Ligand SMILES: Nc1ncnc2c1ncn2[C@@H]1O[C@H](COP(=O)(O)OP(=O)(O)OP(=O)(O)O)[C@@H](O)[C@H]1O
């Protein structure tokens with residue numbers, strides 16, 4: 233494992249949007265493979281920007297970022313081959329009458345050259361993935377008619393059905409109720425434990441995944457903290473990122489982080 | 502009555518051409534209109550049809566003034582259509598449909614103004630040619646029109662057979678498709694440019710009125726009630742064909758343009774589809 237290149241290696245990375253907004257500034261950090269990484273930070277802190285830069289969808293203004301040793305600016309094609317990605321919710325359109333199975337199969341067919349025919353193996357993988365998120369019975373249902381939480385689970389299944397050593401999920405639990413959140417977390421944890429895979433999950437609420445993640449990256453335009461979940465639970469840091477109302481509470485040997493927007497973040501000491 | 506119509510069709514080349522055109526336009530609607538609706542871009546259809554009008558009048562102007570006698574109005578129509586498609590595709594590179602609508606609106610206004618502007622400088626004998634783009638008549642098609650329609654329909658069918666999945670993926674999740682290594686941007690441009698050229702050539706052949714009538718409403722109607730991509734494509738074909746046949750038949754019994762009747766029926770299909778959807782939702 234130590235001979236493997238790190239999962240992410242960012243050096244003085246800055247990313248600017250065309251309107252001049254500097255979304256990330258002087259970002260430097262390294263995350264080793266294999267891991268389950270949570271990227272946290274308030275709205276507009278650059279979490280989605282970081283994922284898009286890793287995928288070569290946005291180009292660094294300065295500095296560089298590598299994924300498994302491949303530079304995102306030059307070798308984005310290789311990276312895209314290795315990655316399965318679930319975009320943030322508002323990127324998915326519901327104007328096309330697709331069945332749930334078609335969406336899940338997309339995770340596999342996108343990696344094939346046209347005409348992207350699906351084989352029996354593709355269907356089996358897609359079915360197994362849908363089973364993992366607990367939605368077997370929706371296989372033949374129209375995707376646009378699902379609830380927000382069900383759609384999120386289907387999109388997670390799309391990533392689970394695919395292949396490639398890196399999964400990137402941008403807020404896969406937004407709009408999902410408690411039950412759906414639990415199903416998503418359980419599915420990802422189970423998949424992570426059973427497979428040789430890296431999971432990078434953007435979230436603004438660490439609470440539902442505090443027990444499963446190995447590393448946390450806290451962003452607010454630049455790196456505010458990086459390391460194991462314990463190291464992130466620092467009062468000064470949390471106040472700096474989430475504002476003066478943020479608190480850390482200890483109860484039953486667990487630390488709880490209470491912020492104005494995310495409720496309670498808990499993790500083991 | 503029906504016997505009369507059938508014998509009329511059998512004996513008249515005009516009717517044979519009209520019927521062939523009806524089937525071809527229905528194919529074009531099913532292949533191009535459907536994907537525009539999926540992409541949230543049914544508005545592009547009317548934008549391109551008007552741009553074709555602007556381009557055609559530019560072509561006529563260049564010919565009439567002798568500036569560029571080789572500049573055929575059809576060439577102008579196609580160039581303007583591609584321009585609209587490129588502008589729209591560029592605005593929508595990030596996959597956001599709203600920005601594309603603005604781009605269509607702007608180029609729509611631009612080409613329509615150009616058309617009206619140039620009309621003042623054209624000899625009056627040429628004006629009917631411009632209006633032909635707007636109010637074509639399916640009963641007055643010449644051989645060139647049929648050739649254009651056949652070519653357009655065949656290319657669209659081939660394109661959809663080859664890249665249906667890609668077009669659907671681009672419509673659902675452009676960013677995710679790119680991130681998985683698909684050249685989503687390329688398919689995005691391919692889809693819009695092909696649709697625009699098809700719409701421009703169809704407009705030249707049958708007129709903008711019929712293009713609006715059967716390229717937008719049937720696709721919107723099918724997409725409201727049908728649940729798979731293939732069934733929507735077939736649904737569009739059936740509704741478009743039925744509207745146009747009814748238009749043709751109707752134009753014999755009442756004195757009205759077949760395009761106008763087809764448009765009314767197609768629009769009605771959308772209203773009915775919405776009612777069906779509302780009704781079935783309550784159960
Ligand atoms: N397409 C864009 N054009 C211009 N600025 C943008 C664009 N996308 C994001 N930004 C800006 O970049 C900054 C970071 O945005 P980003 O989407 O990465 O934040 P985020 O951490 O993912 O937020 P959220 O929790 O709301 O998803 C914000 O200030 C935002 O306004």
Ligand SMILES: [Mg+2]
Nearest residue numbers: 279280281320
């Ligand atoms: Mg985001």
